[in-house]
Amino acid sequence: MTLTNGQIAELLARAEQDEAPGTNRRTALHRASRAALFWPEEAHALAEAGPLTELRSVGPWLAGVIAGLLASAEPPPDPPEARAGFLTLAEVRATLREHPEWAAELRSDLQMHTTYSDGRASLREMARACFDDLGYHHILITDHSKGLPIARGMDEARLAAESAEVAALNRELEVDGDARRVLHGLEMNLSPEGEGDMDPVDLRHLDVVLGAFHSKLRVADDQTNRYVAALRNPTFHVLAHPRGRRWDVRVGLRADWPAVFDAAREQGKAVEIDGFPDRQDLDVELAALAGEAGVWISIGTDAHHPRELANMEFGLAIAIRAGIPRDRILNYLPVEELLAWAADRE
Numbered sequence: 065m066t067l068t069n070g071q072i073a074e075l076l077a078r079a080e081q082d083e084a085p086g087t088n089r090r091t092a093l094h095r096a097s098r099a100a101l102f103w104p105e106e107a108h109a110l111a112e113a114g115p116l117t118e119l120r121s122v123g124p125w126l127a128g129v130i131a132g133l134l135a136s137a138e139p140p141p142d143p144p145e146a147r148a149g150f151l152t153l154a155e156v157r158a159t160l161r162e163h164p165e166w167a168a169e170l171r172s173d174l175q176m177h178t179t180y181s182d183g184r185a186s187l188r189e190m191a192r193a194c195f196d197d198l199g200y201h202h203i204l205i206t207d208h209s210k211g212l213p214i215a216r217g218m219d220e221a222r223l224a225a226e227s228a229e230v231a232a233l234n235r236e237l238e239v240d241g242d243a244r245r246v247l248h249g250l251e252m253n254l255s256p257e258g259e260g261d262m263d264p265v266d267l268r269h270l271d272v273v274l275g276a277f278h279s280k281l282r283v284a285d286d287q288t289n290r291y292v293a294a295l296r297n298p299t300f301h302v303l304a305h306p307r308g309r310r311w312d313v314r315v316g317l318r319a320d321w322p323a324v325f326d327a328a329r330e331q332g333k334a335v336e337i338d339g340f341p342d343r344q345d346l347d348v349e350l351a352a353l354a355g356e357a358g359v360w361i362s363i364g365t366d367a368h369h370p371r372e373l374a375n376m377e378f379g380l381a382i383a384i385r386a387g388i389p390r391d392r393i394l395n396y397l398p399v400e401e402l403l404a405w406a407a408d409r410e
Protein backbone atom coordinates (compact mmCIF):
# COMPACT_ATOMS: atom_id res chain seq x y z
CA MET A 65 0.00 0.00 0.00
CA THR A 66 1.45 3.32 -1.03
CA LEU A 67 0.26 6.79 -1.98
CA THR A 68 0.18 8.36 -5.45
CA ASN A 69 1.16 11.98 -6.03
CA GLY A 70 -2.54 12.74 -6.56
CA GLN A 71 -3.32 11.36 -3.11
CA ILE A 72 -0.40 13.27 -1.58
CA ALA A 73 -1.71 16.45 -3.25
CA GLU A 74 -5.14 15.86 -1.71
CA LEU A 75 -3.68 15.14 1.75
CA LEU A 76 -1.56 18.30 1.59
CA ALA A 77 -4.62 20.33 0.53
CA ARG A 78 -6.47 18.98 3.57
CA ALA A 79 -3.51 19.64 5.89
CA GLU A 80 -3.49 23.20 4.58
CA GLN A 81 -6.99 23.70 5.98
CA ASP A 82 -5.69 22.82 9.48
CA GLU A 83 -3.12 25.62 9.49
CA ALA A 84 -3.99 29.18 10.46
CA PRO A 85 -4.49 31.56 7.48
CA GLY A 86 -1.48 33.63 6.54
CA THR A 87 1.11 31.29 8.09
CA ASN A 88 4.18 30.07 6.22
CA ARG A 89 3.13 26.48 6.71
CA ARG A 90 -0.24 27.06 5.11
CA THR A 91 1.41 28.75 2.11
CA ALA A 92 3.97 25.95 1.79
CA LEU A 93 1.28 23.24 1.95
CA HIS A 94 -0.79 25.06 -0.66
CA ARG A 95 2.18 25.34 -3.05
CA ALA A 96 3.29 21.76 -2.57
CA SER A 97 -0.25 20.42 -3.02
CA ARG A 98 -0.44 22.08 -6.42
CA ALA A 99 3.16 21.17 -7.34
CA ALA A 100 2.59 17.48 -6.53
CA LEU A 101 0.36 17.21 -9.60
CA PHE A 102 3.41 18.12 -11.73
CA TRP A 103 6.15 16.11 -10.05
CA PRO A 104 7.56 14.03 -12.92
CA GLU A 105 7.73 10.82 -10.93
CA GLU A 106 5.91 9.29 -7.99
CA ALA A 107 7.21 10.62 -4.66
CA HIS A 108 7.14 7.12 -3.15
CA ALA A 109 9.61 5.94 -5.81
CA LEU A 110 11.84 8.95 -5.26
CA ALA A 111 11.72 8.49 -1.48
CA GLU A 112 13.59 5.20 -1.93
CA ALA A 113 16.25 6.72 -4.19
CA GLY A 114 16.97 10.21 -2.95
CA PRO A 115 15.83 13.18 -0.86
CA LEU A 116 12.25 14.41 -1.35
CA THR A 117 13.59 17.96 -1.41
CA GLU A 118 14.46 17.29 -5.06
CA LEU A 119 10.74 17.70 -5.77
CA ARG A 120 9.47 21.11 -6.77
CA SER A 121 8.08 23.18 -3.85
CA VAL A 122 9.40 20.73 -1.25
CA GLY A 123 11.75 22.07 1.45
CA PRO A 124 13.06 20.17 4.49
CA TRP A 125 9.89 20.67 6.58
CA LEU A 126 7.56 19.47 3.80
CA ALA A 127 9.88 16.57 3.00
CA GLY A 128 9.27 15.43 6.59
CA VAL A 129 5.50 15.89 6.24
CA ILE A 130 5.45 13.88 3.00
CA ALA A 131 7.70 11.15 4.42
CA GLY A 132 5.21 10.87 7.30
CA LEU A 133 2.28 10.57 4.87
CA LEU A 134 4.11 7.90 2.88
CA ALA A 135 5.00 5.97 6.04
CA SER A 136 1.40 5.88 7.30
CA ALA A 137 0.07 5.24 3.74
CA GLU A 138 -3.36 6.42 4.89
CA PRO A 139 -5.23 7.38 1.69
CA PRO A 140 -7.33 10.58 1.67
CA PRO A 141 -11.11 10.56 1.32
CA ASP A 142 -12.31 11.08 -2.27
CA PRO A 143 -11.43 14.58 -3.51
CA PRO A 144 -14.22 17.10 -4.13
CA GLU A 145 -15.65 16.86 -7.67
CA ALA A 146 -13.70 19.92 -8.86
CA ARG A 147 -10.44 18.07 -8.12
CA ALA A 148 -11.53 14.59 -9.23
CA GLY A 149 -10.64 12.83 -12.45
CA PHE A 150 -7.34 14.61 -13.17
CA LEU A 151 -4.17 12.74 -14.10
CA THR A 152 -0.88 13.78 -12.51
CA LEU A 153 2.24 14.27 -14.60
CA ALA A 154 3.78 11.19 -12.96
CA GLU A 155 0.82 9.08 -14.15
CA VAL A 156 0.98 10.67 -17.60
CA ARG A 157 4.69 9.92 -17.98
CA ALA A 158 4.24 6.32 -16.80
CA THR A 159 1.49 5.76 -19.40
CA LEU A 160 3.55 7.29 -22.20
CA ARG A 161 6.60 5.19 -21.28
CA GLU A 162 4.47 2.07 -21.79
CA HIS A 163 3.17 3.31 -25.17
CA PRO A 164 6.06 5.13 -26.89
CA GLU A 165 4.45 4.79 -30.34
CA TRP A 166 1.79 7.33 -29.39
CA ALA A 167 4.27 10.20 -29.18
CA ALA A 168 6.41 8.86 -32.04
CA GLU A 169 3.53 8.74 -34.55
CA LEU A 170 1.83 11.97 -33.53
CA ARG A 171 1.52 14.44 -36.41
CA SER A 172 -0.12 17.52 -34.98
CA ASP A 173 -1.46 19.65 -32.18
CA LEU A 174 -4.97 20.93 -32.94
CA GLN A 175 -5.54 23.75 -30.47
CA MET A 176 -3.17 26.64 -29.70
CA HIS A 177 -3.31 30.40 -29.27
CA THR A 178 -1.05 33.24 -30.40
CA THR A 179 -0.78 36.99 -29.88
CA TYR A 180 -3.63 37.35 -32.41
CA SER A 181 -5.82 36.67 -29.34
CA ASP A 182 -4.67 35.90 -25.79
CA GLY A 183 -1.54 33.83 -26.49
CA ARG A 184 1.82 35.14 -25.28
CA ALA A 185 3.93 34.15 -28.29
CA SER A 186 3.66 35.07 -31.95
CA LEU A 187 2.24 32.77 -34.59
CA ARG A 188 5.76 32.21 -35.92
CA GLU A 189 7.17 31.40 -32.48
CA MET A 190 4.44 28.83 -31.87
CA ALA A 191 4.96 27.29 -35.32
CA ARG A 192 8.74 27.13 -34.84
CA ALA A 193 8.38 25.42 -31.47
CA CYS A 194 5.95 22.87 -32.93
CA PHE A 195 8.09 22.11 -35.96
CA ASP A 196 11.65 22.40 -34.63
CA ASP A 197 11.25 21.24 -31.03
CA LEU A 198 8.32 18.83 -31.26
CA GLY A 199 8.66 17.52 -34.81
CA TYR A 200 5.02 17.98 -35.84
CA HIS A 201 4.04 17.72 -39.51
CA HIS A 202 1.31 20.35 -39.24
CA ILE A 203 -0.44 22.43 -36.59
CA LEU A 204 -3.78 24.16 -36.23
CA ILE A 205 -3.79 27.75 -35.01
CA THR A 206 -7.01 28.40 -33.09
CA ASP A 207 -7.21 31.91 -31.67
CA HIS A 208 -10.37 33.12 -29.97
CA SER A 209 -13.28 34.77 -31.78
CA LYS A 210 -14.79 38.17 -31.04
CA GLY A 211 -17.48 36.94 -28.63
CA LEU A 212 -14.77 36.43 -26.00
CA PRO A 213 -13.30 39.93 -25.47
CA ILE A 214 -11.67 38.81 -22.19
CA ALA A 215 -9.42 36.57 -24.34
CA ARG A 216 -8.88 39.36 -26.89
CA GLY A 217 -11.14 37.52 -29.33
CA MET A 218 -10.63 38.43 -33.00
CA ASP A 219 -13.16 40.12 -35.25
CA GLU A 220 -13.45 39.13 -38.93
CA ALA A 221 -10.81 41.68 -40.01
CA ARG A 222 -8.22 40.40 -37.55
CA LEU A 223 -9.04 36.82 -38.53
CA ALA A 224 -8.34 37.80 -42.15
CA ALA A 225 -5.00 39.35 -41.12
CA GLU A 226 -4.08 36.13 -39.35
CA SER A 227 -5.03 34.15 -42.46
CA ALA A 228 -2.67 36.28 -44.52
CA GLU A 229 0.19 35.61 -42.09
CA VAL A 230 -0.52 31.86 -42.13
CA ALA A 231 -0.48 31.91 -45.94
CA ALA A 232 2.82 33.83 -45.99
CA LEU A 233 4.39 31.39 -43.55
CA ASN A 234 3.23 28.42 -45.62
CA ARG A 235 4.68 30.00 -48.79
CA GLU A 236 8.05 30.37 -47.03
CA LEU A 237 7.95 26.71 -45.98
CA GLU A 238 7.08 25.70 -49.52
CA VAL A 239 9.91 27.73 -51.04
CA ASP A 240 12.28 25.98 -48.62
CA GLY A 241 10.99 22.61 -49.84
CA ASP A 242 9.56 22.05 -46.37
CA ALA A 243 6.40 19.90 -46.46
CA ARG A 244 5.18 21.03 -43.04
CA ARG A 245 2.09 23.21 -42.88
CA VAL A 246 0.35 25.67 -40.63
CA LEU A 247 -3.41 25.24 -40.76
CA HIS A 248 -5.69 28.13 -39.97
CA GLY A 249 -8.51 27.48 -37.52
CA LEU A 250 -10.43 29.32 -34.86
CA GLU A 251 -11.77 28.66 -31.39
CA MET A 252 -15.23 30.06 -32.06
CA ASN A 253 -17.24 31.10 -29.05
CA LEU A 254 -20.61 29.35 -28.83
CA SER A 255 -23.57 31.03 -27.13
CA PRO A 256 -25.43 28.90 -24.57
CA GLU A 257 -27.91 28.30 -27.42
CA GLY A 258 -25.11 26.83 -29.54
CA GLU A 259 -24.78 29.70 -32.00
CA GLY A 260 -21.44 30.96 -33.27
CA ASP A 261 -20.33 34.60 -33.09
CA MET A 262 -18.68 35.02 -36.50
CA ASP A 263 -20.04 35.60 -39.98
CA PRO A 264 -20.20 32.08 -41.50
CA VAL A 265 -18.86 33.49 -44.78
CA ASP A 266 -15.58 34.33 -43.02
CA LEU A 267 -15.30 30.82 -41.62
CA ARG A 268 -15.46 29.10 -45.00
CA HIS A 269 -11.79 29.55 -45.87
CA LEU A 270 -10.63 28.19 -42.50
CA ASP A 271 -9.21 24.67 -42.38
CA VAL A 272 -10.77 23.39 -39.15
CA VAL A 273 -13.04 25.33 -36.76
CA LEU A 274 -13.38 24.55 -33.06
CA GLY A 275 -16.53 25.53 -31.20
CA ALA A 276 -16.52 26.05 -27.43
CA PHE A 277 -18.78 27.24 -24.64
CA HIS A 278 -17.31 29.90 -22.37
CA SER A 279 -20.44 31.16 -20.59
CA LYS A 280 -23.06 29.78 -18.22
CA LEU A 281 -20.57 27.07 -17.22
CA ARG A 282 -21.70 26.91 -13.59
CA VAL A 283 -25.31 25.82 -14.14
CA ALA A 284 -26.04 22.60 -12.26
CA ASP A 285 -28.90 21.12 -14.31
CA ASP A 286 -28.57 18.80 -17.27
CA GLN A 287 -27.30 20.52 -20.44
CA THR A 288 -27.81 17.73 -22.98
CA ASN A 289 -30.15 19.92 -25.04
CA ARG A 290 -27.55 22.69 -25.16
CA TYR A 291 -25.00 20.27 -26.62
CA VAL A 292 -27.42 18.68 -29.10
CA ALA A 293 -28.43 22.15 -30.37
CA ALA A 294 -24.79 23.25 -30.68
CA LEU A 295 -23.75 20.08 -32.50
CA ARG A 296 -26.35 20.87 -35.19
CA ASN A 297 -24.54 24.14 -35.91
CA PRO A 298 -22.82 23.42 -39.25
CA THR A 299 -20.14 26.12 -38.91
CA PHE A 300 -17.69 24.25 -36.66
CA HIS A 301 -15.98 20.84 -36.72
CA VAL A 302 -14.68 20.10 -33.21
CA LEU A 303 -16.38 20.65 -29.86
CA ALA A 304 -13.49 21.98 -27.77
CA HIS A 305 -13.07 21.41 -23.98
CA PRO A 306 -16.63 20.02 -23.90
CA ARG A 307 -17.40 20.47 -20.20
CA GLY A 308 -15.58 23.71 -19.50
CA ARG A 309 -14.29 22.43 -16.18
CA ARG A 310 -11.23 23.92 -14.40
CA TRP A 311 -9.22 22.20 -11.68
CA ASP A 312 -10.43 23.25 -8.22
CA VAL A 313 -12.45 26.10 -9.78
CA ARG A 314 -15.56 24.60 -11.39
CA VAL A 315 -16.83 21.16 -12.33
CA GLY A 316 -18.18 22.22 -15.72
CA LEU A 317 -21.43 21.30 -17.44
CA ARG A 318 -23.41 18.12 -16.86
CA ALA A 319 -25.10 16.12 -19.57
CA ASP A 320 -26.17 12.69 -20.73
CA TRP A 321 -22.75 12.09 -22.26
CA PRO A 322 -23.50 9.00 -24.35
CA ALA A 323 -26.37 10.98 -25.94
CA VAL A 324 -24.05 13.95 -26.57
CA PHE A 325 -21.39 11.75 -28.17
CA ASP A 326 -24.00 9.98 -30.33
CA ALA A 327 -25.23 13.39 -31.51
CA ALA A 328 -21.64 14.43 -32.29
CA ARG A 329 -21.06 11.28 -34.32
CA GLU A 330 -24.33 11.74 -36.23
CA GLN A 331 -23.36 15.34 -37.06
CA GLY A 332 -19.88 14.23 -38.15
CA LYS A 333 -18.18 16.29 -35.47
CA ALA A 334 -15.17 15.50 -33.32
CA VAL A 335 -14.97 16.06 -29.56
CA GLU A 336 -11.78 17.34 -28.02
CA ILE A 337 -9.45 16.11 -25.34
CA ASP A 338 -8.00 19.38 -24.07
CA GLY A 339 -4.57 18.57 -22.63
CA PHE A 340 -4.28 21.73 -20.54
CA PRO A 341 -3.58 20.19 -17.10
CA ASP A 342 -6.27 22.25 -15.35
CA ARG A 343 -8.84 21.22 -17.94
CA GLN A 344 -8.18 17.57 -18.93
CA ASP A 345 -11.57 17.82 -20.60
CA LEU A 346 -12.60 15.21 -21.66
CA ASP A 347 -11.08 13.19 -18.81
CA VAL A 348 -10.37 9.45 -19.02
CA GLU A 349 -13.88 8.42 -18.00
CA LEU A 350 -15.70 10.63 -20.52
CA ALA A 351 -13.14 9.98 -23.25
CA ALA A 352 -13.83 6.25 -22.83
CA LEU A 353 -17.55 6.93 -23.38
CA ALA A 354 -16.69 8.98 -26.46
CA GLY A 355 -14.56 6.08 -27.68
CA GLU A 356 -17.45 3.66 -27.21
CA ALA A 357 -19.73 6.01 -29.17
CA GLY A 358 -17.24 5.88 -32.06
CA VAL A 359 -17.00 9.66 -32.36
CA TRP A 360 -13.87 11.31 -33.80
CA ILE A 361 -11.45 12.66 -31.19
CA SER A 362 -9.24 15.73 -31.52
CA ILE A 363 -6.40 16.46 -29.07
CA GLY A 364 -5.29 20.02 -28.40
CA THR A 365 -2.89 21.47 -25.85
CA ASP A 366 -4.73 24.81 -25.62
CA ALA A 367 -1.21 26.25 -25.37
CA HIS A 368 -0.92 30.00 -24.88
CA HIS A 369 2.90 29.84 -24.76
CA PRO A 370 5.45 27.50 -26.45
CA ARG A 371 6.18 25.96 -23.03
CA GLU A 372 2.55 24.77 -22.78
CA LEU A 373 2.79 22.77 -26.00
CA ALA A 374 4.22 20.02 -23.75
CA ASN A 375 0.69 19.55 -22.40
CA MET A 376 0.20 17.18 -25.32
CA GLU A 377 1.48 14.52 -22.91
CA PHE A 378 -1.71 14.85 -20.86
CA GLY A 379 -3.93 14.62 -23.95
CA LEU A 380 -2.17 11.50 -25.22
CA ALA A 381 -2.22 9.78 -21.83
CA ILE A 382 -5.97 10.41 -21.47
CA ALA A 383 -6.61 8.92 -24.94
CA ILE A 384 -4.43 5.88 -24.17
CA ARG A 385 -6.06 5.22 -20.81
CA ALA A 386 -9.52 5.69 -22.38
CA GLY A 387 -8.73 3.01 -24.97
CA ILE A 388 -9.26 5.27 -28.00
CA PRO A 389 -7.74 3.75 -31.15
CA ARG A 390 -5.30 6.09 -32.92
CA ASP A 391 -7.24 5.79 -36.20
CA ARG A 392 -10.14 7.69 -34.58
CA ILE A 393 -7.92 10.58 -33.51
CA LEU A 394 -7.56 13.51 -35.91
CA ASN A 395 -4.00 14.25 -34.74
CA TYR A 396 -2.76 11.04 -36.36
CA LEU A 397 -4.17 11.82 -39.83
CA PRO A 398 -1.85 13.10 -42.57
CA VAL A 399 -2.65 16.73 -43.36
CA GLU A 400 -4.49 15.94 -46.64
CA GLU A 401 -6.77 13.48 -44.84
CA LEU A 402 -7.46 15.93 -42.03
CA LEU A 403 -8.39 18.62 -44.57
CA ALA A 404 -10.59 16.16 -46.47
CA TRP A 405 -12.28 15.15 -43.19
CA ALA A 406 -13.09 18.81 -42.45
CA ALA A 407 -14.18 19.63 -46.02
CA ASP A 408 -16.52 16.65 -45.98
CA ARG A 409 -18.41 18.27 -43.13
CA GLU A 410 -19.19 21.60 -44.76
Ligand SMILES: [Zn+2]
Pocket residue numbers: 251276278304305
Ligand atom coordinates in the same frame (compact mmCIF):
# COMPACT_ATOMS: atom_id res chain seq x y z
ZN1 LIG B 1 -11.68 27.94 -24.77
